[in-house]
Amino acid sequence: MSDQPMRVAVLGGGSFGTALASIAADNAAEVRQWLRDPGLAAQITQEHRNSRYLPDFVINPAVVASSDMAEVLKDADLVLVAIPSTAFREVVRQARPCLHDTQILVSTTKGIQEEGFKLMSQILEEETGFPHIGVISGPNLAAEIADKQLTATVIASDDPNTRTCVQTALGCDYFRVYASNDRYGVELGGALKNIYAIAAGMAAALGMGENTRSMLMTRALAEMSRFAVDQGANPMTFLGLAGVGDLIVTCSSALSRNYRVGQALGEGKTLDEAVDALGQVAEGVNTVRLVRNKAHEEGVYMPLAEGLYQVLFDGVPARDMARLLMLGEQSSDVEFVLPRKVVQQDRRQGSKHHG
Ligand SMILES: NC(=O)C1=CN([C@@H]2O[C@H](COP(=O)(O)OP(=O)(O)OC[C@H]3O[C@@H](n4cnc5c(N)ncnc54)[C@H](OP(=O)(O)O)[C@@H]3O)[C@@H](O)[C@H]2O)C=CC1
Numbered sequence: 001m002s003d004q005p006m007r008v009a010v011l012g013g014g015s016f017g018t019a020l021a022s023i024a025a026d027n028a029a030e031v032r033q034w035l036r037d038p039g040l041a042a043q044i045t046q047e048h049r050n051s052r053y054l055p056d057f058v059i060n061p062a063v064v065a066s067s068d069m070a071e072v073l074k075d076a077d078l079v080l081v082a083i084p085s086t087a088f089r090e091v092v093r094q095a096r097p098c099l100h101d102t103q104i105l106v107s108t109t110k111g112i113q114e115e116g117f118k119l120m121s122q123i124l125e126e127e128t129g130f131p132h133i134g135v136i137s138g139p140n141l142a143a144e145i146a147d148k149q150l151t152a153t154v155i156a157s158d159d160p161n162t163r164t165c166v167q168t169a170l171g172c173d174y175f176r177v178y179a180s181n182d183r184y185g186v187e188l189g190g191a192l193k194n195i196y197a198i199a200a201g202m203a204a205a206l207g208m209g210e211n212t213r214s215m216l217m218t219r220a221l222a223e224m225s226r227f228a229v230d231q232g233a234n235p236m237t238f239l240g241l242a243g244v245g246d247l248i249v250t251c252s253s254a255l256s257r258n259y260r261v262g263q264a265l266g267e268g269k270t271l272d273e274a275v276d277a278l279g280q281v282a283e284g285v286n287t288v289r290l291v292r293n294k295a296h297e298e299g300v301y302m303p304l305a306e307g308l309y310q311v312l313f314d315g316v317p318a319r320d321m322a323r324l325l326m327l328g329e330q331s332s333d334v335e336f337v338l339p340r341k342v343v344q345q346d347r348r349q350g351s352k353h354h355g
Pocket residue numbers: 012013014015016017018035036037053082083084085087090091108109110111140141142143279280281283
């Protein structure tokens with residue numbers, strides 16, 4: 001390996017992009033960050049702060065931010081794309097003329113594109129056709145990373161170079177990077193858990209207790225796994241950091257923006273009011289709509305996503321929905337142990353015997 005420091009480019013100047021840029025710089029990489037706001041870029045470079053997205057933290061002074069994309073991407077070994085899913089493709093297209101096929105391209109975004117139900121690394125692949133593509137996902141609240149709280153993530157790629165490069169670029173004494181070759185499963189886990197984080201925030205605001213939160217998180221994992229199997233993904237990946245790990249953190253912390261949207265809805269705010277008050281991206285709002293529609297299309301049983309969809313988009317009061325969900329089918333605990341259809345058959349048999 002060469003003695004040159006690794007060159008890392010981060011596209012996006014939000015909370016996660018900024019936190020990742022700072023980790024890479026803490027790890028002695030040469031880091032450039034692209035954001036479209038030149039004023040904020042100057043603040044990051046000169047004052048080592050991002051007053052819009054991470055106001056309470058100092059950024060590593062070696063991070064150089066700029067609104068000149070070509071300058072940021074020039075000679076980068078690793079490119080991290082931290083742009084919300086709605087703008088992801090547009091930004092990758094803008095970057096495309098400055099990219100080349102030896103670079104490693106990694107999405108950090110936990111969302112889904114409506115057209116074609118695409119995940120972000122699929123967009124990276126489609127837009128570039130390059131071979132070194134990966135995804136970072138895990139329980140990674142940006143503010144805690146910026147505070148150097150001990151944290152772990154997953155780099156998922158079927159390309160070993162990509163996995164090793166990201167482990168080298170970001171792994172340090174407060175940030176551990178575990179490897180996976182299930183890019184689709186890791187990416188799907190990160191997108192799906194946002195749905196349940198909204199539901200958990202809502203339940204908390206309605207005064208529901210810890211039993212309720214545990215039930216919600218565990219049934220969410222069952223629902224996510226059922227959807228993953230339908231999509232041809234490996235549900236075992238959901239036992240890792242990018243599945244259950246991320247589900248726990250986002251369903252438990254008001255640092256999660258999806259959780260905060262849920263809290264605001266539970267307090268009686270409208271969806272528009274909740275999203276406006278946030279001023280940052282909450283991917284789960286879009287994801288719940290896309291996943292609920294996909295589940296309808298494919299006949300996948302997803303009562304939590306369906307219930308949340310009705311609260312968000314059909315005006316059903318959250319408390320009424322919670323009661324309704326308690327009257328739904330009492331099915332199998334772990335479907336990989338006792339399949340749902342066996343429980344349904346048992347119930348039919350039982351009701352025959354009981355007249
Ligand atoms: N924050 C977190 O804790 C974590 C976030 N993630 C994921 O990372 C992704 C990025 O999130 P995060 O950094 O948190 O998001 P933020 O909402 O904090 O910031 C979004 C960034 O994207 C930029 N942006 C938005 N639209 C465009 C556009 N059309 N062109 C150029 N830039 C644009 C914004 O620029 P501007 O300010 O100019 O609008 C801003 O720099 C999300 O999808 C999220 O799921 C993953 C793990 C943790």
